[in-house]
Each structure stands twice: as structure tokens, then as C-alpha cells.
Amino acid sequence: MAAKSANLYARIEPDVKEQAERILSELGIPASNAINMFYKQIILHRGIPFEVKIPSERPVNMYDLSEEQMNEELEKGYTDMKAGRTKSASKAFADIRKDFNL
Structure with missing residues (x-):
């Protein structure tokens, strides 16, 4: 027993x-x-009931970027916006929290 x-x-x-x-x-x-x-x-x-992994990318730390790199990141965002690749701020922050276990 x-x-x-x-x-x-x-x-x-x-x-x-x-x-x-x-x-x-x-x-x-x-x-x-x-x-x-x-x-x-x-x-x-039959294993851990959630994904256990190291994220392949980390968020960009804007403080570490040069002015040129910052402009490149802003340009990427602007290009995405013009192409309609956008999401609400609440969805973006939820995704970040999920992806980076914050």
C-alpha cells in the first residue's frame, strides 16, 4: 500500500x-x-509543465547604443509601423514579460 x-x-x-x-x-x-x-x-x-529555455535574444539595452545604432533601431520601428506590423502597447509588454520571464 x-x-x-x-x-x-x-x-x-x-x-x-x-x-x-x-x-x-x-x-x-x-x-x-x-x-x-x-x-x-x-x-x-511527462516532463516540466512549462518551457524551460534561455531566450535566444535579449531586449536591446538602449543605453548601450551609439547614436547611429539608436537611429537604426528607430528606423526599424518606423519601417514596421509603415508596413502595418504593429501591436498594442499592452500586447507588446505582455509578450516581453512572457519571452523574458519578467
């Missing part, structure tokens, strides 16, 4: 633990239940 419970010991960065537990508390989910859900999703997906 399988055990009704098992203990899991893990080292977690204190700040990460605090932030996650604050969110879980707002959701009314004990940390142990969240961990159990995570493990069940690993089983269902």
Missing part, C-alpha cells in the same frame, strides 16, 4: 519563497498543495 504522504525537503531562495507563498496565500492554496499540483503536472506532461 502506498504511503498517504511523503516529505519533501528543498532549499529555496528566501525571497522567491516569500513571494510565491504570498501569491499562493491570496489564492487560498497551501504551499504543499501547490507543490503536489506541480508534481502531478510533471507526471501528466
Whole structure:
């Protein structure tokens, strides 16, 4: 007969633990239940239930650009705008947060 419970010991960065537990508390989910859900999703997906990767590109840090490079970036944006390759600011920021785990 399988055990009704098992203990899991893990080292977690204190700040990460605090932030996650604050969110879980707002959701009314004990940390142990969240961990159990995570493990069940690993089983269902037969792996990590989300994409784990290093982004191939990082956002351009505008402070590191020369004036010429800045003008090139602005020109790219202007060209995209003229060609109709645009999206709302909220969609753009949502995509950035998703792509770069922000």
C-alpha cells in the first residue's frame, strides 16, 4: 500500500519563497498543495509543465547604443509601423514579460 504522504525537503531562495507563498496565500492554496499540483503536472506532461529555455535574444539595452545604432533601431520601428506590423502597447509588454520571464 502506498504511503498517504511523503516529505519533501528543498532549499529555496528566501525571497522567491516569500513571494510565491504570498501569491499562493491570496489564492487560498497551501504551499504543499501547490507543490503536489506541480508534481502531478510533471507526471501528466511527462516532463516540466512549462518551457524551460534561455531566450535566444535579449531586449536591446538602449543605453548601450551609439547614436547611429539608436537611429537604426528607430528606423526599424518606423519601417514596421509603415508596413502595418504593429501591436498594442499592452500586447507588446505582455509578450516581453512572457519571452523574458519578467
